[in-house]
Amino acid sequence: MKKLVVLSGAGISAESGIKTFREMGGLWETYDVMEVASPQAWERDPELVLDFYNSRRKQLLECEPNKGHLGIAELEKYFNVEIVTQNVDDLHERAGSTKVLHLHGELKKVRSTYDPGLVYELDGWELKLGDKCELGYQLRPHIVWFGEDVPKIQDAIRIFEDADICAVIGTSLNVYPAARLLAYLPKGTPVYLIDPNETMIRQTDNVVFINEKAGTGVAKMKDLLLGKEN
Ligand code: APR
Numbered sequence: 001m002k003k004l005v006v007l008s009g010a011g012i013s014a015e016s017g018i019k020t021f022r023e024m025g026g027l028w029e030t031y032d033v034m035e036v037a038s039p040q041a042w043e044r045d046p047e048l049v050l051d052f053y054n055s056r057r058k059q060l061l062e063c064e065p066n067k068g069h070l071g072i073a074e075l076e077k078y079f080n081v082e083i084v085t086q087n088v089d090d091l092h093e094r095a096g097s098t099k100v101l102h103l104h105g106e107l108k109k110v111r112s113t114y115d116p117g118l119v120y121e122l123d124g125w126e127l128k129l130g131d132k133c134e135l136g137y138q139l140r141p142h143i144v145w146f147g148e149d150v151p152k153i154q155d156a157i158r159i160f161e162d163a164d165i166c167a168v169i170g171t172s173l174n175v176y177p178a179a180r181l182l183a184y185l186p187k188g189t190p191v192y193l194i195d196p197n198e199t200m201i202r203q204t205d206n207v208v209f210i211n212e213k214a215g216t217g218v219a220k221m222k223d224l225l226l227g228k229e230n
Contacts, residue, residue, distance in 0.1 A: 004079035004225075005163035006072055007181055009086045011170020011195060012214045015066040016091055018059070022172050023197075038146045046138075050127055053141040057107050057125040060089050068169065068194075068214025069095035071222060078226060079165070084156045086171060086178050088143055101159065103152055103178055109142035153177050160184040167221060169194045170214050173201060192221045 010020035021027045035041050036052035065073075073096035075081050082099045083092055088107040092100045112118035112133035119142055120133070131139045144150055160166070160181050166189055173179040182191065182203065193201060194210045194217035201207060208224065210217040 001078070001080045002164040003162060004075060004081045004165045004167065005160055005185075006081065006083040006167045006169060007085075007171060007178070008072075008083060008092070008169045009171025009173075009178075011172075012068045012072075012085075013063070013066075013087055013089055013091055014170065015068060015213060015215050016063045016089075018063055018089060018091075020170075022174060033146055037143070039148060042140065042145070046140075047129055049141070050129065053107065053143065054126050056088075057122070057127075060107055061125055063089070063091065065091040065095035066215055068218045069097070071214075071218030072167075072169075073097045075222060075225070082159050084159055084178075084181065086175065101152055101156055103144070103150055103156055105141070105143035107141070107143070110139040111142045113138045113140050150177055156181055157184050162186070163189055165189065165225065166191045167194065167218075168192070168199075168201070169218065171195075171199075173199060192224070194218060194221060 014020055019027045031052060036049055042049050069091045072081065072083065076098065081097065083097055084101045084103055085092055086104050088102060088105050090108055108122055110120050110122045110127050112135060114133065114135055114137035118133045127139055127141065133139055161184050163185050166185055168191060188206060191207045192210060193199060193207055194212065194214055196211060196213050210220050212220060
């Protein structure tokens with residue numbers, strides 16, 4: 001089976017009701033990143049940071065995977081699909097995808113502020129000051145904040161290095177190192193880019209632009225991949 005590598009971003013979860021970051025009305029229009037998603041914010045006002053992630057976690061409980069997630073999961077019938085997502089929601093997994101690498105962390109997980117190797121599934125949606133790890137240290141969101149290292153980037157690079165096909169779905173490619181992953185694709189790898197808006201992508205050879213939302217764009221990509229061009 002050919003290896004299909006998917007790089008997904010907030011746009012694939014938009015039709016599930018989850019806000020993207022950089023569009024009109026996006027999350028970063030409502031919140032100042034440096035106030036809620038950085039180590040400095042955690043030092044300055046941990047409760048504001050906890051509230052920010054608690055509200056996103058609570059919202060996620062009401063969201064379902066959309067046709068975009070489900071379509072990618074279904075492609076596992078035809079391809080060895082590996083997803084590298086920038087999203088912290090679990091909608092790819094809930095849609096049935098079996099190989100999902102979260103580059104920027106996972107909303108439903110928390111970790112020790114003392115030992116980052118101590119990671120826990122959060123029971124419920126609320127993490128509070130005073131919630132501690134087994135060693136007695138405060139728990140924090142298991143999220144890669146701005147300015148922090150991206151521990152899984154080498155694993156992600158290895159996934160891209162032997163891709164046969166790549167799909168880029170719902171990401172503005174604004175954030176590094178995620179956006180640089182495309183540079184690790186073998187030369188000439190076909191790339192399918194699904195986004196209703198124009199996206200800045202460095203390489204333009206071998207890119208098929210599908211200017212649609214993920215829900216319909218993934219179905220269109222599937223037809224193209226399976227040679228069922230309409
Ligand atoms: N289907 C597909 N794409 C969509 C849809 C949709 N229904 N709606 C919006 N988009 C596209 C937008 O056009 C945009 O290109 O999704 C992209 C969302 O871009 P961003 O909001 O920048 O989100 P993302 O690229 O995932 O951000 C990367 O930045 O803030 C950090 O850690 C955060 O993981 C995030 C990273």
